[in-house]
Amino acid sequence: MxxxxxxxxxxxxxxxxxxxxxxxxxxxxxxxxxxxxxxxxxxxxxxxxxxxxxxAQPSLLNATVSQTNVACNGGNTGTATVTATGGTSPYTYAWSPSGANGSVITGLTAGNYSVTVTDANLCSIVRNITITQR
Structure with a gap:
């Protein structure tokens, strides 16, 4: 409140x-x-x-993540993109474990990642993603 x-x-x-x-x-x-x-x-x-x-209040902060998995075993061609909606822009992004801070992260190897999206009101949401390999 x-x-x-x-x-x-x-x-x-x-x-x-x-x-x-x-x-x-x-x-x-x-x-x-x-x-x-x-x-x-x-x-x-x-x-x-x-x-x-x-x-008034802003709509609920939400985020969706899309991904591209690693093309070859042992590679680092994975990518992830987060799209934030709702809340109050601008948004900031914090990827773990890489420490990247944009809405797109590239050069990923197979593994588990998470992104914390925070809006201008300091409301945040976390999304998890698993990059796989062939």
């Missing part, structure tokens, strides 16, 4: 009071989950306005 609403009331006569319901009377809100929130703003003359504010 890291959503926030920052109100900037205009018009009417300051000072303003705020009623979000449930006894919450602050102007701004923080640490909110996604959803729609309603606040009633009252100016010093008793005039009111009701405002709806929506805290």
């Amino acid at each position: 890291n959503g926030a609403i920052n109100l900037v009331p205009t018009g009417g006569t300051a000072p303003y009071t705020f009623n979000w319901g449930s006894g919450i009377t602050t102007e701004d809100r923080t640490n909110l989950p996604a959803g729609t929130y309603t606040v009633t703003i009252t100016d010093s003359n008793g005039c009111t306005a009701t405002v709806n504010a929506t805290v």
